[in-house]
Amino acid sequence: MSSPKIVAIHGSERNHGNTADVLEYVGKVLAARGVELEVVRLGDLRMSPCGPCGDCNSRTVPCALEDDIPGVVAQMARADGILYTAPVHGFGTGALMQAFIERSGVGYMRFDRPLTNKVGGVIVIGRRYSHTEVYSHLMTNVLLNRMIMIGSGFPAIVYGNQPGDVLHDDEGLQMVERMVNRMVDLIHVLREHRELTGRDGLDTDLANERDDRWFAARHSPIDDPWTTTSCANGITRANCPKRTWTRGGWSGWTSYCGTCATSRTSIAGTCRGTCRSPSCPSPPRRICAGRCAPC
Incomplete structure (x- = not known):
């Protein structure tokens, strides 16, 4: 060592x-x-x-x-x-x-x-x-x-x-x-x-404070389409297992992997984050807050 x-x-x-x-x-x-x-x-x-x-x-x-x-x-x-x-x-x-x-x-x-x-x-x-x-x-x-x-x-x-x-x-x-x-x-x-x-005893799966779901929920807009609007795969923010979002609401989408791989819908906002999924092609695709992100 x-x-x-x-x-x-x-x-x-x-x-x-x-x-x-x-x-x-x-x-x-x-x-x-x-x-x-x-x-x-x-x-x-x-x-x-x-x-x-x-x-x-x-x-x-x-x-x-x-x-x-x-x-x-x-x-x-x-x-x-x-x-x-x-x-x-x-x-x-x-x-x-x-x-x-x-x-x-x-x-x-x-x-x-x-x-x-x-x-x-x-x-x-x-x-x-x-x-x-x-x-x-x-x-x-x-x-x-x-x-x-x-x-x-x-x-x-x-x-x-x-x-x-x-x-x-x-x-x-x-x-x-x-x-x-x-x-x-x-x-x-x-x-x-x-x-x-062989591991870090204090490891965390949150890349930063904005990945925390409490923080995200605390700062999400009141009129956010939380349970009604879904992505191309029919998954809403309420039931997406990978959901994160920002104060700006749902973000514009570019290309995705994982759950929302086929969705290319644009709603509002700006792109954020990088996909960290092991199955994501290299280099990692950009993903956005709001829908099944990060993968």
């Missing part, structure tokens, strides 16, 4: 400031445990800001903006653990980290949650105020992406202003060390379980 790997997102514009000092400390702790640390410095990336297109909530494919974010997401997906490390700027999360969360999360990770069941951790660095607010913000994004956070005592918050100050916050560094060691412990537990059972 290969050595575990943790990817740390360095969310500061300064590559040699307090955030870097804390990550250097983390690297030493992990090296003693036989774990590799890969640091992604957001300040070195080509990262486009979110554009004016405004179609994030209806897109069915990753963002069209071209920058370095897809490569970082792929790097994170190959790791065992993810560490969000960010400074407090202007009483909130540093701008680079916020931009990364928006671009990586909304633009790419929302579709199939590639960080599911990875071990997540958060470190916040700052002078005096708003540390816990930033910590809560980053923790929420860890949980949104279905990562696992493990308790380790007080949050990993380190105080410092001038470069090098954080190295004098003994208690803060102790919290960082405890969290990192607990992350490694959990990584080993999850790896051992997968090796023994």
